[in-house]
Amino acid sequence: MTAMKFFRLASVALIAIVAFAFVSSLSSPQAAGSDEQNIRASVKDGIKADLDSYTLPSGAAPGRLNAAQQATLRSQITTYNGNHFAGQLKTDRLAAHLAWLDKVVHGKGAVYDQIMNTEKFSVDTVVIQGDSATATGTYTLHFKHAEVLDDAGNIATWGGRGTYSFTANLVRVSGSWMVQGLTSSEVDVQVDQSAFSGLDKIPAATKSFSNGSDSIPVLP
């Protein structure tokens, strides 16, 4: 091969590489943009479903759920976990929700939400790496929790309005983005005194340790 021929071939190859890179640079933002939209939607839907998952259906009360209500709740739990979560998070959440349902059916000890309104939801950052992604953001809630204190059905309630930050890890499963990791932390919460009731009905207890003293025994 002459030097001139080599130079021409190299030039053609270089032009082809530049052209490929140019086309790639045009196409990848569109793909990333589409992915980002899907991720934002998946995160929002997943977290909202998760937040709403401890609210009882209208007319249902802990310790007094009929068979149909139990079946509805169990179906909802299975469906929403399958629709939004993947991996260990899905396993953990499913186990936690089913354990929660058992408590709700039993009554005493169940903690459930009387109010859980998502007032604001913002996905601030999305970072995509192939088939995994991380999204961060904040949400603002108005909430009122309740705990069944005893077999008589006495409840204590408390609540507030707060903003929480979240980090969600996502993975693409069969073309859909699923949440596989989720953690949140308090940014700013103000309690709502009007939501408080029944705290004086909490059974009395005293501080004690397994050795009966006022300090923890040294473990073997």
Place this chain on the structure above:
Amino acid sequence: MKPSRRLLLLAAAAVLTQVVMLSPLSNPQPAAAWSGAATATYADTHWNDCAGQSYSSDGYLCVPDNNCTAFASRALHAGGYSWVNREYWVGPIMFGEPASWFYRSASDRTHSFAGAPEFYDFLINYDHDQGSTGPGGGTRVATTSGVTVSQTYNALSRGDMLFFSYGTVLGMRFVDHVRVEAGWNSTSFTPYQIAGRGPSVNAPGDYADQNSIDRYHDFWNGVYWIAQPQNTVIWQVHIDPANR
């Protein structure tokens, strides 16, 4: 460079490395045994030191986003739990985990000083008390899965540590937050008081101090501030008084 000079430099580097390995930490090592009461007293005294400040009143860096653990580390050390440096390299904070836990300056500190998961690993795994309570200087004595208002008391003494996990990251449950057990009381629920970021509990039960968000004597499990109490897990870690 002449071979003799190169050898000389290598020898000097080796000596310097030894000096770095053996040099005591600049913070004084507490001589007395660790005291939970002293840790709790520090927490009660310094709980809002970092509010709007770059450094605490006793000269520690206030670590943005991770000050809960920095606060707990400071309290533990103030109670007599000595810093540990078991690594060869003590410069960049990327090194020396989890067998190290110290703060020498704002730029010379371990991840375990201000990182909740690393602090937990250090307490549980590093044999600081030389076998008194098993492999770690701290022992996980109880786990609380799901927090409620009726969990009046926990299994801890003053100065012990409460590690919170709010969720799952990449398939694993990590430590997200830490508080210092400050004590307990038996006062009435009535009237119940929660006052924003200041003194925030007037109820029977254990109470804890924390930084970022700064809280003093808050109900130990933080239930009043948590959006999903059902998903919260607390690992209760008792610090063995044999530590020093």
